[in-house]
Amino acid sequence: MVKSEIKRNVSNDRASTILVSNPNLSPQSTRREVMKAIDPAAQGIKIRAMRTKGKEGVVLATASQEDNVKIQSNVQLRNAGFTVQESMGDNPRLRVHGVQAELAPEEFARAAFAQNFQGKWTESMFRASFKPLFKTGKRDLDTVIWVVETSPEMRRAVLNQGRLYIKWDSCWVADFVRVSRCFKCQAFDHVAKFCRGVEICKHCAAEGHKEEACPAKNEPPKCSNCRRAKEDDGHAVTSENCPAYNWAVRKRLRRTNYGKEAEQQGTQQPPTPCPRNCDSAGNAKRDREEASPQGPSEKRVISDLDRPEPPVTPRRRSEGTEIAWKELCRHCFKYGHTTSQCLSLVAACEHCGLEGHKVETCPNRGSSTRCVQCIRLKLKKDATKHSVLTQEICPAYIMHIKLVNK
Ligand SMILES: [Zn+2]
Ligand SMILES: [Zn+2]
Ligand SMILES: [Zn+2]
Ligand SMILES: [Zn+2]
Ligand SMILES: [Zn+2]
Ligand SMILES: [Zn+2]
Known part of the structure; x- marks a missing residue:
């Protein structure tokens, strides 16, 4: 079960993850000093992974609670001015769709409070747990998607409400789970400014040149991250x-703190990543043929969080995967996940x-309905003239179901 695996990973990681911090040190020197103070070999500590968590310090994932106790009672760390505490993981992020582009962060946050949470939260509590981070979405639209960092409680409150009223708009909200990719080395989870890797070509995956100077421009793209993980690299990075x-x-999901309630009761669970290749019938087929018989193994789950890891391929349906193959997402209108699990930034009409755009703001209301699934499959125009929701006559749906049931 994909969902419960993620849930289990979240709690596993939480139970044995600690944050070592010293506000006077930079992330790099924190890391260096921590490695000086702790001697895993001498103290018998099992370290699964170490990563810097921005200005907050260094997160150590250990094999057990016992290892945490050893680190927490490390005298050298204390003497060097470090504080050691259980790490709660990263705060979740939400995306708020359809916000007027010209709104300043301050205005946006004030409206989010006044129109949605006044009387339920105090303003200072709200502002501490609702932090606008950045805007994203397609350029030259008059609305944007705001990405907000929230506390686990705030995330739950916002998702329960389903939308945020911002000025004159009722804005759709969902989890935001994106991982940044470095423009220099193409690896995930850092940006070029902090890159410690070598230059890797975005197009051909070779070292030592930029995409603009790529000698293999006319050949199909290669993915350097999958090549490093020894996976099929025949796609763009x-x-x-x-x-x-x-x-x-998935790794990002494991690191995120969705709150105790989400782990225990299964309410407002962490989002499930889109199963790959859920975009069209053809892709779903290819995926099923390639699917490996084993699911994610324990070894993979606990490997070094700082290194690229071998990706997990979804299991075959017959082996008990819970991927919602038949589900049609009402946000991106792709198969394979529900609307609340959707990770796509681009809505479809x-x-x-x-x-x-969504149907509510469709500029083509005057013309006849066309099916987004069938347009994606590049069917002839006449074959697309039906609603994506009338699945009994939709060629894309019929093809998809045939492949799923095979
Ligand atoms: Zn990099
Ligand atoms: Zn190249
Ligand atoms: Zn790849
Ligand atoms: Zn979707
Ligand atoms: Zn439309
Ligand atoms: Zn169709």
């Missing part, structure tokens, strides 16, 4: 279906079949 990218997303 930017592909949404990249196994390495999807693995990085159930009326005109185009991407980038």
Whole structure:
């Protein structure tokens, strides 16, 4: 079960993860000093992974609670001015769709409070747990997607409400799970400014040149992250279906603190990453043929969080995967996940079949309905003239179901 695996990983990681911090040191020197103070071999400590968590310090994932106690009672660390505490993981992020582009962060946050949480939260509590990070979405639209860092409690409150009223708009909200990719070395989870890797070509995956100077420009793209993980590298490093990218997303989910309640009761669970290749019937087929018989192994789950790891491939249906193959997402209108699990930033329109807007704001309401699934499959125009929701006559749906049931 994909969902419960992620849930289990979240709690596993939480139970044996600690944060070592010293506000006077830079992330790099924190790391160096921690490695000086702790001697895993001498003290018999099992370290699964170490990573810097921005200015907050260094996160150590250990094999057990026992290892944590050893680190927490390390005298050298204390004497060097470090504080050691259980790490709660990263705060979750939400995306708020359809916010007027010209709103300043301050205005956006004030409206989010006044129109949605006044009387339920105090303003200072709200502002401490709702931090606008950045805007994203397609350029030259008059609305944007705001990405917000929230506390686990705030995330739950916002998702329960399903939307945020911002000025004159009712804005759709969902989890935001994206992993940044470095423009220099193409690896995940850092940006070029902090890159310690070598220059890798975005197009051909070779070292030592930029994409603009690529000698293999006319050949199909190669993915350097999948090559490093010894997976099939025959796709662009930017592909949404990249196994390495999807693995990085899962890793991000494990590191995120969705709150105790989410772990215990299963309410507002961490989002499930899109199963790869859920975009069209053809891709789903290829995926099923390649699917490996084993699921993610324990070894993979606990390997070094700082290194790219071999990605997980979804298991075959017959072996008990819970991927919702037949589910049609009402946000991106792709198969294989529910609307609440959708990780796509681009909405699709159930009326005109185009991407980038929802039916509520469709500029093509005057013309006839076209099916977004069938447009994606590049069917002839006449074959697309039906609603994506009338699945009994939709060629894309019929093809998809045939492949899923095979
Ligand atoms: Zn890099
Ligand atoms: Zn190249
Ligand atoms: Zn890849
Ligand atoms: Zn979706
Ligand atoms: Zn439309
Ligand atoms: Zn169709």
